[in-house]
Amino acid sequence: MKKVKKVVLIIGIILVLFMAWGYFNIWRSPKFILVKNTCEKFENVLTMEQYSQLAESHERPYIITGKNILIFGSEHIKDPNNKQNEAIEIAFNTFQPTVVLVEGRLGFLVPNLMNPVKHYGEMGKVAELAKKSGLPVYSWDAPINEQLDALKDKFEPEQLALKEILNPYFGNLRFGKPDSPEKYVEQYLFRAGWLGVQDKINSIEDVDRIWKRDFSNVNDWRDISDQWGLPGYLSEIADYSNYNRNQHLVCAIHLLLNQGERVFVICGSSHAVCIKNEFN
DSSP states (O other), X not given: OHHHHHHHHHHHHHHHHHHHHHHHXXXXXXXXXXXXXXXXXXXXXXXXXXXXXXXXXXXXXXXXEETTEEEEEEOOOOOTTOHHXXXXXXXXXXXXXXXXXXXXXXXXXXXXXXXXXXXXHHHHHHHHHHHHTTOOEEEOSOOHHHHHHTTTTTSOHHHHHHHHHHHHHHHHGGGOOOSOHHHHHHTTGGGGGGGTOTTTOOSHHHHHHHHHHHOTTSXXXXXXXXXXXOOHHHHHHHHHHHHHHHHHHHHHHHHHHHTTOOEEEEEEHHHHHHHGGGOO
């Protein structure tokens, strides 16, 4: 009986130690820097139509530097051996920021067991550098409910739901098609509930039905990558959403600059180009 108690005690101690280690080391999603975007509109932020005139010609990565600000407009990668990772690290260490803004939410990651670049791309690389330096990391994006609220006056709930469900697939197809596109997308069907249309889109069959109805003249969604643009209203949603996100990004940067921070921002290159005039 004593041996059993001793084993239970040892297991208990190990679990407590593991939980304590996990609390301080396992990655969690960064907090949003702005709960609500209270800034006025920034007139110098490019629309996506204006950006389209520059898309083929601007440098990649696209880097903006200014007083207490470095914006690294990256190419989206998930290869730990990509040279961009080295460029990010050099820029980060040279600039010596006091706070970091990343695009999106990132999420759960166990250090030393999971590679941050493989899981979260260049955002993971920057988050890793920040954590090693003990710096705060925030998401420059708005919470998803706020992003969707800003779109509801222009688009139908079913249109927004389809976009949100397929977004992860469209964004990751450039890294290779999954063995089962259907299983990949199934894990995001719950997003229909964000728009209250879970009764209309709750299966891959529903996704196929809507796609054939609305996009009969383009490729199947299984072969669509957002790297080259999206069809129809999906493109319109993406353009309007990105314009709003860029406004939010500028607001977040100004907030931190006004607090006396040295701000390192990682974002896709298109975002950097669109906000460049605000920091020239």
